[in-house]
Amino acid sequence: MKPEELNPTQEGSGTRLPSTGGLDDELEPLTAVDASNLTFDADNQVNSFLFAGVLGHGGFVGDDGEIHLDVLRRELELRIAAGGGSDLRRLAQRVSRRGSRWFWERCRPDLEWHVRRDQPVRGLAGLGERCAGLAVERLPVDRPLWELLLMPLEGTADVAMALRVHHAVSDGVGALSLVDFLLGHGSGTRPAASLKDVVHRPRRRRFEFARVFAMVRSRVEPTVLLGPIGDNHGVAFADVELEALRQAAHAVGGTINDALLAAVAVSIRTALEGIGEPVPDPLPASIPVALPGRGGAGNATGVMLVDLPTAVADRRERVRRIAEQTSVGVGLAREQGTYELTRSRTGARLMRWLARRQRFVAVFVTNVRGPERPLTIAGAPLLRACPMAPIQGNVRLGVSALSYAGRLTCTIHTGTDALSAAFVAEALQSELEAMVGTDRS
Structure with missing residues (x-):
């Protein structure tokens, strides 16, 4: 379905709530950035953030692995009804169109659809396969743009989960605050980005033009x-x-983050050499950076570009070169703000066209700080947490990292049969372990 054809008033969707007053009570305009995220959706590039994980027994997960969905749905219904920030409101809103404008419309989410049991999976490899399938399954726009799938883990009493949230609802940082609210005891309010990294803006206009034209280089x-x-x-x-x-x-x-980027550089080099492909050096990576202010927008991220030194063999030198770039790149990304072409519908369409033809960025890498304490969902402990960001345009490889309860988990996401996600993950695992081993020696 094309964005221009959105018609979220079909029967069978979330029930529209009665008006409590004027139009403003029912409809909230989408910001330009959030609306652009609907434009970026495509059949093989679904623009959603996915949070996967493994749940142990307890609460709604029985000792034998039985999934008691009624218990989970009651818990989530109470949490959603409690409300909170704008990201949380989106869990009970769907996209509605009035003329040429898009709005958030209040509705009652059908939790029998949003929270449901999926087919069993075999281990983490099976969970990865299911996540790969979800990468090409669109969320229906006639409902609130999220879903939570529960999948028995074959041969165990544990349960795999996959929570999908459309990027029109929230960016990665905001999605993690939703996870913390739904699965833990958070407020649903995203942590504020530090203002100390924002540099002064006398050259901002020049930077904006340079960043737009950079996509054609x-x-x-x-x-x-x-x-x-x-x-x-x-x-x-x-x-x-x-x-x-x-x-x-x-x-x-x-x-x-510098160490992660250095390890990603090695893993890509190893994977490309393993299939006889040339290795670009440097390898330009796009890294999202949380912005300190967002108003009512679900998305508030800038972009930092880092050249990954794939030809540098020395680990210390590789990290040093990356750190030189990130030490100034974060502040520059926050100075520039959201990408210029996402600030209007016309710009978003142009960006979508350019993104499928660009040769400016070769890989997406994102690293989000997650909860330090273990989370539970309706009494079931979250044993493992795995993030997955979408890949878009013509960039076929993305690496998403999340820290949770003392571990950093990375999800490798590929969009071509020519590059094996398992091969890249194996190389990344090896380099991360080598880094840790070097430090411990």
């Missing part, structure tokens, strides 16, 4: 990493102890 040599995104996606996971990686990163003068 050819910085990346021909590579399998860029090209049409297919219908067959791949998803695989890697993880490492968070504190061990922090110590290893600090030992070579970087942060956890």
